[in-house]
Amino acid sequence: MRHLLQTGQRGCYNSKGLEVPCAGSGQDGEYRIGEAWPENRFEVQGEVVRDNLTGLQWTEDANIGGFPVSWQEALDQIKVLNKDGYGGFGDWRLPDRRELRSLMSYQTRKPSLPVDHPFRNVFLGWYWTSTSAAIHPDYAWSVHLEGARMFYGQKDQYYLFWPVRGTGNGLLPATGADRCLDESGQESPCLGSGQDGEVQSGFPWPQPRFAVEGALVTDKLTDLVWARGANVTQQIVTWDEALQAIRELNRDGYGGVSNWRLPNINELESQVDCRSHSPALSVGHPFGETQEGYWSSTTSFFETDWAWVLYLHKGACGVGYKPGKTFHVWPVTSLQEP
Structure with a gap:
């Protein structure tokens, strides 16, 4: 497989929720399709954590803003982090939906992060991504850290944000987003917005x-x-x-x-x-x-x-x-x- 991560699921479970042998089940826990996670997945470098699976770098503090903010406020606060050179860097950004999902583990919950992850202040709620929802342009995609669901929230709602930096190692594909949309869902200039449509991170299709x-x-x-x-x-x-x-x-x-x-x-x-x-x-x-x-x-x-x-x-x-x-x-x- 290319440009695809394993989910991290190792167990197999029947329709009653009971664990069953994986052999012959046809379940994710049997096949484990995708790029395997490295044994030492995360590397702490001061206030920054490198994910050795994707090559992306995240803030060790998963609640860098301190409290929930609107989508545009999240984008704006990351600009302040860059101005201040947080962690010694000036190129932090809001992750796109595939980047934020890449942190999820499907064998854990509360939070749905890999076992022994090094992050602190992880909030068991919604986190913004930089990707607008095509079906409702005044909404943006978000990921719930309690169980890993991904849905869209109206951009004037209040969620947390988790900055990322770097271009990664080419494992994650781009999302396809190529436009920038403001909080009202109207198309807006991409330059300097920090939105997925501007950054277009990930391997090109x-x-x-x-x-x-x-x-x-x-x-x-x-x-x-x-x-x-x-x-x-x-x-x-x-x-x-x-x-x-x-x-x-x-x-x-x-x-x-x-x-x-x-x-x-x-x-x-x-x-x-x-x-x-x-x-x-x-x-x-x-x-x-x-x-x-x-x-x-x-x-x-x-x-x-x-x-x-x-x-x-x-x-x-x-x-x-x-x-x-x-x-x-x-x-x-x-x-x-x-």
Whole structure:
């Protein structure tokens, strides 16, 4: 895989939330797809912490502002940090949604950060990102540190912010955002804004991004291979039914492939283009029958009878109750065996 992080999930859990053996489960904890985390992930350098997985540097203090602020106030306060040379640097910025999500662990909760992380003053609530929500331009994406949910909040609401610096090591892809939008949702000049649309951090996407071969679509950014038809069950299903549907696709050799899997939440999120909504996929994407929500193979560690879901129309990452018939199935495989 390329430009994709492991979620950190190591356990496997049934629909009652009980831990079960991973072998043969088809769950995230079995496959562990993505770039593995280094043994010594974080390196403290004074007031700054380097993430050796992504190459990004974060403030050790996860509440540098001291109290919740509006989105624009977060952007403005980071400019003050730069003027003051916080930690010896003058290039701090508000992280984009993929950068902030990269800190999340899906095997922990309260906070949903890797075990033994070195950060202090972590608030179990919402943190702003620099990425505006395409579906509601007067909203911006935020991540909840209690359980790792990612949703959008109105820009005049009050959340915390966590500065980041550096360009990283190329592992994280860009979000696709290329415009800047003010608190009212109106397009505004990008220069000096600090918004995702100005910075456009992350690995640039190949053009064209997708290659179609029959029933298969290869994402040339990640090397993941997706079913071109994004509604293989033709109906909403439970989480167990989603995993069973994948087994049946493999039994039948759907699309000439016998190693389909239910994608983990990071694989699903990698599809999101933050310029778009309804669905939040790149304009001209080749997929058919896209649906509102998709099950992932990743259990919610906050409540293990729930699983992570991508809300594709919005681009949000939330959770669904495993026994509920509520979401669809979008199979994925790899260019090589996982």
